[in-house]
Amino acid sequence: MNRIIEGDNLAILEGLPAGSVGLAYLDPPFNTGEARVMERVRVVKGEDGQRLGYGGHRYRSETVSNHTYEDDFDDFPAFLMPRLGAIWRLLADDGSLFIHLDAREVHYIKVLCDQQFGRKRFMNEIIWSYDYGGRTKDRWSNKHDTILWYVKDPKNYVYNYGEIDRIPYMAPRLVGDEKAARGKTPTDVWWNTIVPTTGKERTGYPTQKPLAILNRIIAVHSREGDLVLDPFGGSGTTAEAAARHRRRFLTIDQNPAAIAIMAKRLAFAAPVVERDARVAI
Numbered sequence: 001m002n003r004i005i006e007g008d009n010l011a012i013l014e015g016l017p018a019g020s021v022g023l024a025y026l027d028p029p030f031n032t033g034e035a036r037v038m039e040r041v042r043v044v045k046g047e048d049g050q051r052l053g054y055g056g057h058r059y060r061s062e063t064v065s066n067h068t069y070e071d072d073f074d075d076f077p078a079f080l081m082p083r084l085g086a087i088w089r090l091l092a093d094d095g096s097l098f099i100h101l102d103a104r105e106v107h108y109i110k111v112l113c114d115q116q117f118g119r120k121r122f123m124n125e126i127i128w129s130y131d132y133g134g135r136t137k138d139r140w141s142n143k144h145d146t147i148l149w150y151v152k153d154p155k156n157y158v159y160n161y162g163e164i165d166r167i168p169y170m171a172p173r174l175v176g177d178e179k180a181a182r183g184k185t186p187t188d189v190w191w192n193t194i195v196p197t198t199g200k201e202r203t204g205y206p207t208q209k210p211l212a213i214l215n216r217i218i219a220v221h222s223r224e225g226d227l228v229l230d231p232f233g234g235s236g237t238t239a240e241a242a243a244r245h246r247r248r249f250l251t252i253d254q255n256p257a258a259i260a261i262m263a264k265r266l267a268f269a270a271p272v273v274e275r276d277a278r279v280a281i
């Protein structure tokens with residue numbers, strides 16, 4: 001069964017059965033101290049419009065939707081660590097945990113996770129690098145996020161090497177035709193654009209992550225039929241990638257706007273939408 005649950009994730013996670021999750025990915029609010037807002041605007045024809053445009057008509061901008069959530073914590077580790085502890089209990093013996101953070105918080109959380117889960121269970125620090133948007137003039141422009149990968153058991157975990165999507169060689173002529181045609185596996189630095197501001201993938205939810213990143217994580221780190229958990233579901237990127245790879249999903253968010261977007265985006269996977277349900281799966 002696929003599930004979307006509205007509510008604070010901590011209480012919900014604590015009510016789920018131990019060992020039931022094959023893969024957990026979380027993308028918590030990054031503690032920017034700001035409200036994250038995304039406006040979706042469309043241009044419509046109207047006599048009161050301020051802009052003169054195509055065909056000599058007047059046009060005005062209209063807000064279609066406006067999604068917001070608070071991204072502000074006094075003590076981010078105090079918020080996140082109990083949730084990570086609850087998720088760790090849910091992981092299957094060969095399960096994996098992916099924690100998506102940015103440069104301001106990742107070091108604090110990495111040290112605490114090493115203490116809580118054990119350093120030998122840390123597998124990779126994946127750098128997701130993008131090149132989009134404006135550049136600052138007073139420091140190096142920040143254009144990457146960090147994804148930490150931990151496993152429950154470093155001797156027994158899911159890593160579907162054959163499922164890794166291949167990327168082009170930088171100098172294909174140096175490797176021969178066959179290798180060049182096959183491409184190479186990515187390293188722990190993943191180049192991928194952010195979700196384009198226009199286009200089919202964009203839901204209008206702030207901080208929506210690209211499907212390509214979640215497709216890769218789910219294809220390589222889970223098996224068909226596994227339960228994939230995302231306790232900070234947002235627009236439902238993880239759940240969509242899970243369903244498209246024939247995994248089950250359980251996604252949680254406390255923001256009703258996120259639940260509405262997920263219900264629409266994930267309708268193809270016929271999820272049950274619940275409010276703060278604490279029943280066993």
Ligand SMILES: C[S@@+](CC[C@H](N)C(=O)[O-])C[C@H]1O[C@@H](n2cnc3c(N)ncnc32)[C@H](O)[C@@H]1O
Nearest residue numbers: 008009027207208209232234235237253254255
């Ligand atoms: C960075 S966004 C996730 C974006 C998502 N990865 C996507 O691709 O759309 C973080 C989400 O966590 C939700 N959130 C924050 N605190 C929460 C909590 N305690 N319980 C459940 N959801 C929470 C916010 O409402 C927000 O939708």
